Amino acid sequence: MSDPIQRAREGDPDAFRVLYEEHVGRIYALCLRLARDAAHAEELVQDTFVKAWEKLPGFRGESAFGTWLxxxxxxxxxxxxRATGRRESRVGLTAEPEALPAAHRTPDPGAQLDMEQAIAGLPPHARAVFLLYDVEGYQHAEIAQMTGIAEGTSKAQLFRARRLLREALNR
Amino acid sequence: MTCAEFDQLLDRYLDESLDATRRAELDSHLRGCESCRILTAQMREVLASAATLPRSIRPPRDLWPDIAERLASRATQPPVRSIPWRRWAPLVAAAVLLIAVTAIVTVRLSRREPPVAVTAPREQPHIEGFAADREYVLAAEDLERVLTEGRGRLAPATVAVLERNLALIDAAIVEARAALEADPANADLRALLWGAHRQKLDLLDRATRLTRS
Known part of the structure; x- marks a missing residue:
C-alpha cells in the first residue's frame, strides 16, 4: 500500500489531496459521461471523494486504489x-464542448464528438456498461459487482449499447 | 449459420473470447455474407472510436476546495475503520476474551499481594479513575440507547453476537473495576479497565453504525 494511501487512511487530508490530484481526471470523465452535464458531474466527483474519505479506513488494498475509487x-x-429519480439533463456533451479538454479535440474532433454524443444518447444502463467495458476495460464480472446487476445483464446491455452506437454513428 | 446467429456471437467474436471452432464458423459466414461484413466493420469502428476517447478529463475548475471544506466539516468524525460484521466480530470477540482473561489473571495475581493502599471510598479525589469510569459508563449508556432504537434493523444473528460480546466486555469491566477498588494505585488494573471501556464504546459505536447502514 503506497504511502499517500496509508497516510490518508490515518486521516491526513493532505495525503488525500495527493490521491485526489492523481485520480480526479478519470473520475470526472466517468461522471461527465454518465451524468451528461458538467455541473452535475462536478457534484458527483465531490460526492465520490467525500464518500471515499469516509470509507478509506476500510480500504484493504485488495484492489488497486483507482479501481476501488x-x-x-x-x-x-x-x-x-435511484434516490432522486433525477431526470438526466437534455443538454448533451455536444452542447458543452468546453467541458472537453483540448487534447480531446484532436486528432479527429468530429469523430470523437460524434462518439461522445452517441454515448450520451444511450439509455443509462447501457451507457454505464459500455463505458465500463469498452472505454474503461472492466470485465463483466467486475461491472456486475460495481453496478449491482447480474453478469448476464451486463452482457445484454453491452450488446444493446454497441448496436445502438453503430446505428447512431452510421445514420 | 444464419445472420441472426452471427449477430448473437459477434460481440464475443470481436472480444476474441470465442473458441477456435466457433471463430472459424463465423469467419466462414463472413466470407459469404456482405451484410455481416459491413456489420462487423461498423462494430469494429465503434470499438476503435471508443478506444480513442480520453479516459481522463480534468474538471474545468479545481474541485478540491469544496471537497476539503466538506471533509473539514467531518473533522469531528474522523474516519473509522468500517469492516463487515462477519469479519470484525471474531476479532472483537478475541480482543474481549483477551481482556477478560487478562483481567481475571491480573485480579488473581493482585489478590496474592498485600494491598498497596487501604481501600478508599469512591468519592475521595485521589482515586482519579472513578470519575473517568463514570464518564465511560454514561457514554456507553448513550450509545446503548441509540442502539436499542435501531436494534430492530439488525439481523438476529448479529444481535446475538453483539450481546455475547457486550456481556464479555461487561464482565471484564466488572472484574477490573472490583480489582481496582481493592487496589486503587494499581496502574495496570486502571489500564485494563479503561481498555475494556474503550472496547465497549468501540463495539457500541460500530453496532450503532450498522443500524444506520
Whole structure:
C-alpha cells in the first residue's frame, strides 16, 4: 500500500489531496459521461471523494486504489439516480464542448464528438456498461459487482449499447 | 449459420473470447455474407472510436476546495475503520476474551499481594479513575440507547453476537473495576479497565453504525 494511501487512511487530508490530484481526471470523465452535464458531474466527483474519505479506513488494498475509487463513483452515480429519480439533463456533451479538454479535440474532433454524443444518447444502463467495458476495460464480472446487476445483464446491455452506437454513428 | 446467429456471437467474436471452432464458423459466414461484413466493420469502428476517447478529463475548475471544506466539516468524525460484521466480530470477540482473561489473571495475581493502599471510598479525589469510569459508563449508556432504537434493523444473528460480546466486555469491566477498588494505585488494573471501556464504546459505536447502514 503506497504511502499517500496509508497516510490518508490515518486521516491526513493532505495525503488525500495527493490521491485526489492523481485520480480526479478519470473520475470526472466517468461522471461527465454518465451524468451528461458538467455541473452535475462536478457534484458527483465531490460526492465520490467525500464518500471515499469516509470509507478509506476500510480500504484493504485488495484492489488497486483507482479501481476501488471507480467503484465508489459508479455507486454514487447510480445511487443518486435511484434516490432522486433525477431526470438526466437534455443538454448533451455536444452542447458543452468546453467541458472537453483540448487534447480531446484532436486528432479527429468530429469523430470523437460524434462518439461522445452517441454515448450520451444511450439509455443509462447501457451507457454505464459500455463505458465500463469498452472505454474503461472492466470485465463483466467486475461491472456486475460495481453496478449491482447480474453478469448476464451486463452482457445484454453491452450488446444493446454497441448496436445502438453503430446505428447512431452510421445514420 | 444464419445472420441472426452471427449477430448473437459477434460481440464475443470481436472480444476474441470465442473458441477456435466457433471463430472459424463465423469467419466462414463472413466470407459469404456482405451484410455481416459491413456489420462487423461498423462494430469494429465503434470499438476503435471508443478506444480513442480520453479516459481522463480534468474538471474545468479545481474541485478540491469544496471537497476539503466538506471533509473539514467531518473533522469531528474522523474516519473509522468500517469492516463487515462477519469479519470484525471474531476479532472483537478475541480482543474481549483477551481482556477478560487478562483481567481475571491480573485480579488473581493482585489478590496474592498485600494491598498497596487501604481501600478508599469512591468519592475521595485521589482515586482519579472513578470519575473517568463514570464518564465511560454514561457514554456507553448513550450509545446503548441509540442502539436499542435501531436494534430492530439488525439481523438476529448479529444481535446475538453483539450481546455475547457486550456481556464479555461487561464482565471484564466488572472484574477490573472490583480489582481496582481493592487496589486503587494499581496502574495496570486502571489500564485494563479503561481498555475494556474503550472496547465497549468501540463495539457500541460500530453496532450503532450498522443500524444506520
Amino acid at each position: 471507480f467503484r465508489i463513483a459508479v455507486n454514487v452515480t447510480l445511487a443518486e439516480r
